[in-house]
Amino acid sequence: MKKNSFRKRNIYGKVILSVLAILLLLDLNAETKGQLRVTLSLKKAELVQIVENLKKQTGLRFFYQEEKLVGKFQQDIQIKDETLPNALETIFRNTGLTWQILEDVVVIKDASFKNDEKVNKPITDNINKLKSIILMGYVKDEKKEPMPGVTVRLEGLSVGTATDIDGWFSLKLPVAKGKLVFSCVGFQKYEMEFSETMLNDTLQITLKENVAEVEEVVVTGYQTINKTRMTGAVEVVTAKDIANKGYVSVGDVLRGSLAGVSTRNTSGKLGALPEIRIRGLNSLYGDMDPTWIVDGVPFEGDLNDLIPEDIESITVLKDAAATAIYGSQAANGVIVVKRKQGREGMPMIRVTSSFSMESAPKSKLDLMNSEEKIAFERSVYEDFPNQAVGGRVIMLLKNADMGKITHQEVEAEIARLSKINTDWFDVIFRTPFSHNHNISFSGGSEKTKYYASLSLQERHGVVPSNDYRNWSAMLRLSHDFNKRLYFSLNLSSNMKKNKDSDAGVDILHYATFANPYERPYDEEGNMEFDRSYSYQLSSLKDGYESDFNILNEIHNNTSCINSLSNSVSLDVEVKILENLKFITTGSVHTSWSNKKIVYKPGTYMSETNAWLRHLFNELPDNLNNGSLEHRNTRSQSYTWSNRLEYVQEFKDNHFLNLFLGHEMTETSSYGNAVRFPEYDPDKGLTNVPEIGADKISYVQQMIKNLIDQNEFRSRGVSFFASLGYSYKERYVFSASTRMDGADVIGAKNRFSPLWNASLKYNIHKENFMTRFGWINELAVRFSYGYTGSIDKSALPFNVLSYSMSSRFFDTDIPSFISPKNPSIKWQKKQDRSFGIDLGLFRNRIRATLNYYNNVTRDLLDSKTLPVSVGVNTICYNSSSIRNYGIEVNLHTVNVRKRDFTWTTSFNIANNKNKIIESFYKNVSDVPVGFGRTEPVEGTSTSSWIGYRFAGIDPLTGHTLALVDNTHRENPIGFQREDGTWVLDMDDQLNSNDKRKIKMTLGDSYPPISGGFETAFTWKQWTLNARFAFMAGHKITSAYYSVANGGSFASASQNVLRREFNRWRKPGDITDMPGYNTSGMTSSLQSDWYDRKLEDGDFLKCTEISLGYFLPSNICKKILLTSCRINLNVRDLFTISEYEGLDPENFGAFSYPNPKKYMLSLSVSF
DSSP, rough: HHHHHHHHHHHHHHHHHHHHHHHHHHHHHHHHTTTOOOEEEEEEEEEHHHHHHHHHHHOOOOEEOOTTTTTOOEEEEEEEEHHHHHHHHHHTTTTEEEEEEEETEEEEEGGGTTOHHHHHHHHHHHHHSSSSSSEEEEEEEOOOOBBBTEEETTTTTTEEEEEOOOOOEEESSSSEEEEEEETTBBOEEEEEEOOGGTTTTTEEEEEOOOOTTGGEEEEOOOOEEGGGGOSOOOOEEEEHHHSSSSSOOOHHTTTTTTTTEEEEEOSSSSTTTEEESSSSSOSSOOOOOOOEEEEEEOOOGGGGOOOOEEEEEEEEEOOOOHHHHGGGGOOOOOEEEEOOOOSSSSEEEEEEEEEEEOOOOOOOOOBHHHHHHHHHHHHHHHOOOOOOOOOOOHHHHHHTTTTTSSSHHHHHHHHHTTTOOHHHHHHOOOEEEEEEEEEEEEEESSSSSEEEEEEEEEESSTTTTTTTEEEEEEEEEEESSSSSEEEEEEEEEEEEEEEOOOOSSSSSHHHHOTTOOOOBBBTTTTTTOTTTSSSSSSSSSBBOOOOOOOHHHHOOOOOOEEEEEEEEEEEEEEETTEEEEEEEEEEEEEEEEEEEEEOOTSSHHHHTTOTTTGSSSSSOOGGOOOOOEEEEEEEEEEEEEEEEEEEEEEEEEEEEEEEEEEEEEEEEEEEEEEEEEEEEEETTTTEEEOOOOGHHHHHHGGGGGGGEEOOOOOOEEOOOOOOOOEEETEEEEEEEEEEEEEESSOOGGGGEEEEEEEEEEEESSSSSGGGOOOEEEEEEEEEEEEEOOTTTTTSSSOEOOOOOOOOOEEEEEOOOOEEEEEEEEEEEEEEEEEEEEETTTTTTEEEEEEEEEEEEEEEEEEEOOGGGGGGEEEEEEEEEEEEEEEEEEEEEEEESSSEEEEEEEEEEEEEEEEEOOOOOSSSGSSSSSTTHHHHHHHHTTTTEEEEOOEETTTTTTOOEEEEOTTOOOOOOOOOOOOOOOETTTTTTHHHHHHHTTTTEESSSSEEEEEEEEEEEEEEEEEEEEEEEEEEEEEEOOOTTTTTTOOGGGGGGGGBBGGGBBBOTTTTTTSOOOOOOOHHHHHHOSSOGGHHHHHHHHOOEEEEEEEEEEOHHHHHHHHSSSSSEEEEEEEEEEEEEOOSSSSSSGGGGGGGOOOEEEEEEEEEEO
């Protein structure tokens, strides 16, 4: 034991002596260098000249940043036989620079870094090991700003480093000569030969920005293709376009940014998904959303699961040349998302946080105030004194006439109500605060790379009970085992909670049309009830049957969705031969969600939705005990694909790419629901109400309503291949084919072959183009092919639906049957596209022009069947549509100076479509009362169909419609004094003529869409503004989208001021129809007229962003690599003549996109 102890002490002693010896040698060496003597006699010399003289005299290496010395600090130097330290002290006095001797290296740096370990350590660590070549240098950009995090590596060996916060690097090399490679995201790669003769030099490297780096290759999901060889129409958004903008969804990223990609937020409510359409509407009734591919596999999750901070690029594939390889998934276009991955170099930590505040909505309709609404209700009661439906004022007047209350009491109450003017928007909605956070870790070596991120989105809606939280985690890991084997693993998970109110009414609708004389609380803060909403008197108790207070319903009745989704994918790549590789990819996606609906006891919703409600004329209070409902869904899907890719280049002129693949997919889902008839949320207890013996038999059937379940499964298999060939990168040919099969298609048509062929001519690669040096790119593209889609609204098998009441002799029978159609087949799109790509003046002007003319055939349409068949209608493949249009993209770098840059971009698309085959051959074939956008041959797929409003007949108060009798031998309607022909639309005798005079009123979807953006950069500052526009379409008038007027029952809620002018007696001149009590509303309310439409054109400022980069020297002091602060404003203003809340909602009565103010901070370590 003692012997071992002695040996350990002996070893420790030797180590300590060795260390002391090394330190002593270094100290002696430094002292020796310090005893060197120099002599200088220079006049008006720059510091760089002085240093060059010192190099020659001492033989030492000097390490410095060139711009710190060149052209600065001119002085006269007279030094005679001085020691080197004294000479250096004299030279750098009052220059703001300091020096340090490290063995045979003199380091010159800012005086503020004199004792900074981060600056000294990379140098001293390598100098202490100096037995081989060490190269040192400095990396900067074109603005002469230091570049931290630049990867510096030795070509051919796993030797490398990264520049520090000030752009410096020091690299020990095991060879005396070779090639160094400098790389950084967003900059051109720089290569430099080195040798041992550079030992005494400070390398000065300048990296040039690569303005089109990401666009040099196009990520199609299956392949990564050089842009020069890409024959399809594609659009790309890069991480640079996304960074520091505070985007919370991919919809925000795409709005107005790409030509031919129409993106809009359909609602400003939390969790709402964007609507994205590529090159128009490619179906009549089926799904028109594009296919999403994320990291090479089909994306099955929610678009809100994609965190913009984690996205490296978004590539939109628009024509068959780009999409045909996806076959049946490609008819609506394909969007490929590539998420960030690790890069070789120093580990990097990036933290991004944003804090935002949104504006609450405000009503824009010209509605009545309390005094006007009271006067309006009086007038309605005068016209219809025997009706018992209306607002609170009408009910008061009715009760006075019935003797239940005196007229004096009524007038006193009405006087009180007239003094109340409640702004329900202010009462209900709030100004919400939200915050988002993202932290990412990335790095790696030459063989292994990683990227991991964790994100949190916590947002609050304008409705007080609406809260949204999304946790997201992602890991991307890749590893090169050897030259033959490579793998990549992707893991992602999302956990969301979306809580909202379930008030039983559309809250936005209530805020808009609730009577202004109602209020939520009285002067003493006691809750008041809306008697315009719940006015029925109780037959079981004193007072009213029910009590309704909107705030009480919002806070006590909730709907909460908790969901969890997980995805995993694995790529394995095996290099079989030098030019042949095999790739297998497997992915699995699982999701689960639970929707919990709680109605608190005593609330209006608890009463109206009580399980036993329809057994009573009036529900007793003791049965208003709340309820609880759980709706669960779970789904899973998998994709497995195998691919062979052969790439060969022959004699630098010929390039060949062959690609073969096979893919299998399966998706399944299961859902169930259970309802507890009574629930006390405070105690967490559920119960079943006590039921009288007389109702037992009926309740036994009702129990089935407490549970529900459903199940779905679909499978698909595909085979695909592609061929790419180019000659001298001038002439490019590409072709692809795919065979898809699906089990939701009839057996005879289950498989569908789809294909494409395309050409590209890179004119700028021709020798004769060298004389046009200002043309950097000039290429023309043409493609022709077929893609497909499946409309699952019709199936080759029957679908039976059951309900509790569907019984016959105690046997369940289906309440609804969706009849099968075994002849259902694929919808096919014939795709023809032509494009031009142009780059001028070193790509400072870049433009793309695309023209397309596509025909989609075998679209599903409905057909009316004879009664003898047993079903009214059936869906079958009968319709065809044509989509054609032009897209223009333009990007310019207007000014590029050392400290200032100004860029602009503009895009516009004009899409037109036409139904070329349909069940309805003419507009007049559409039956009266049928949908206002029925497909008719010769019209667009989004045509409004209806009548042109001609006013109100002064004699009858009936609605009149204009009639065009130009080509009719027997005119329809009657002719007015001004010569126009009109038809009385409320006369039942004219029902046949009504059908004959139908016409198209415009398009419901905008044919024109686009956007433009401008960006300024000045030193550390950036300013960016983006705009989006849509035009050429008609949208539903905000008032008629909810049809609140037109009937005496309208008086129960607020109405437009123009309802004052309704027709009331013969001779009234007005454009508002009269009310009636026959149950028949005016044609203006029940049919579709151009009066119900407004121009939907709008120009919206979607984003303004002001950013500031902290200078590198400040970042260094606070131990950061970089830091950026941004102030973003979203949806700042909208220019439109639309009277509703937001024209981007296309007339839907939904929440507008709120104005949002956001402060964001992004730092890197």
